[in-house]
Amino acid sequence: RLRDKFERQVEKAGLDAVSTLVVNDAELDPKAYLDALLEVHTKYSAIVTQHLYGDVGFVGSLSKACIAFINQNSMTATMSSKSPDLLVRYADRSLRKDNSTEGADIEGALDRLMTVFNYLEDKDVFSHFYAARLSKRLIYGVSASDEREADMISRLGKACGAEYTSKLRQMLTDATKYYQMRHSGRKLTWLWNYSRNELRTNYLDQRYILMTSSYQMAILLLYNSHNLLSLSELITATSIPKEIITQVLAVLVNARILVDEESEQYGLNSSFKSKKIRVNVNQPIKAEGSGQTEVMRAVEEDRKYAIQATIVRIMKAQKSMTNQQLVQEVVEQVSQRFTPQIPIIRKAIDILLEKEYLTREGDALIRSVELFSPARPVHLFTFFLRCFKFNSGT
Incomplete structure (x- = not known):
């Protein structure tokens, strides 16, 4: 039948579009991925609307084809969660402070995202990835605005219902106040690696402001009273687990703030220089990441x-x-x-x-x-x- 042929053609066009991206870009850009999917959807949606007069049967065929190539393509062949992950990364980029997109364009970006989201099969996977990214935006204070965050959550709620977004909405409230209100007899353990601190250097000709995590701050403050510290001494003084502190030290050494004098001996770099006065060394570490x-x-x-x-x-x-x-x-x-x-x-x-x-x-x-x-x-x-x-x- 003509509808079946149309469905196969749309599906093939979508699969080919993604395959072309994979060949040209091993580390696929979320925006490029979304653009490729939407280009196919927009093209054939226009055909259905303008030339087939919105025929219900062809609308259904278009929907089936989009579901097929969005959820099962060359990107998802090795990792079924790839489509949800890329869509979440696109949303994360759109909702950050450092995004140069204007307000109206952000609205358009979220509209485009929701068009593809509606065809997504594993919406629960999207929710988990989205929650992880949202938590980081809130912790690091890089969210464009609470209004934008609430708008995106509202869009998800309209698509999937209030239950789907109830946990996301709660994340916008204050963590400590909410937890202490609900569980006054429990202990809340914070993730120090996600904290933000500022340290001012006083030992260099040029004064710098180092933006660090609490782990990094705890290590660097020890050098107020020591010139050289071993790995075991650092672990004892900070109580940071070895598998974490080795990663923290690696970041500080790579930033040339600390120098690895000899085997597992660390000292301050008295020759540290940077073109920037504010130096950001607060980087995620694998042990704390949510893979x-x-x-x-x-x-x-x-x-x-x-x-x-x-x-x-x-x-x-x-x-x-x-x-x-x-x-x-x-x-x-x-x-x-x-x-x-x-x-x-x-x-x-x-x-x-x-x-x-x-x-x-x-x-x-x-x-x-x-x-x-x-x-x-x-x-x-x-x-x-x-x-x-x-x-x-x-």
Whole structure:
């Protein structure tokens, strides 16, 4: 049929556009990726609107093709989370202070982002990546404005519902006040590497302002009373774990603020010079970073509980369903946020049977009389803490 041919043509055009980018740019620029996807979408959307009079069948074919090439292309072949990651990086760039884009253009940039986002299958992966980037913008104070952040979250809410963005909205509130109000008896452990400090140098001909993390500040202040310090002495004095302090020292040595005098001996560089008066050495370290592996692990964990909660909700309403009917209904309900794998759904059903939330009678699944949601409670601030990697204890 003509619609099928149209769908295949659009999908091929999208796949070819991404493949061309991958060949020309190994480190794909998020804007280039989004532009390539939108160019194909805009071209064929215009054809449907102007030449096919907005025919519903062709609109559906266009949608299917866009879903296909946005979620499964040469970029996602090696990493399924690549599309969500690139879209989040595009949003991050658009919402930063150092972005030169004017207000109206930012609106346009977010509109373009949402056009592609609506075709994204793994919206929950996008949410995790977005939360991590949002947390860094807030911590480092590089967000363009609270209004822009709220606007973007509002757009996501319109697309996916209030529940999808509830955790993101809570992140805009003050962390300490909220946590102490909810958990007055617990200890809040801060991520010192994400802090910002300023140190003024007094030992050089030219005075500089060093912008550091608290880890870096703790190390540099020791040189007020020492000329040379060993790695073990630095660890003892600061209580910074070895796997972290070695990375912090590497940054300071690369910035030529410290010199590695000999094996694991560090001293101040008395010849330090810089063209800038304000020297920023506050760089992320790997030990504190939130890598894609960790994000995907959190995504899989959340999906497991989301599927179980969906099963419970369905069975509360339907009372009795066959196994196949239940699987199909779960797929339909959760597909707005992510594409569930059938084996994971079946495993979730088995878990609920073992816990006696469900019972089986012949080919039918019956909800138990006493049925409570098995979903792990994900309180608003729990997600916020995970993004920041705080550890809390009673």
